[in-house]
Amino acid sequence: MRDSIPHMHLSCPFNAKVTDIHTGTSYPVPGIFIELRNPEMSSVTDFWKNGGFKEVWTYD
Numbered sequence: 001m002r003d004s005i006p007h008m009h010l011s012c013p014f015n016a017k018v019t020d021i022h023t024g025t026s027y028p029v030p031g032i033f034i035e036l037r038n039p040e041m042s043s044v045t046d047f048w049k050n051g052g053f054k055e056v057w058t059y060d
C-alpha cells in the first residue's frame with residue numbers, strides 16, 4: 001500500500017453553475033460536466049462550450 005498517492009475524486013454533476021476561481025466568472029452548465037477533485041487541494045472542471053471543452057479551476 002502506498003500512502004503517498006493522493007485520493008482523487010471524479011464526479012459528473014448535472015445542471016449546475018461553475019465558477020472560475022481565477023477570474024470569478026460563472027458559467028451555467030445545462031448538462032453533465034466532469035469534475036476532478038483532490039481533497040484539500042485543487043479542483044478542476046471540464047465542460048462543453050461553443051464546440052469544445054472549457055477547463056475551469058474551481059479550487060486552488
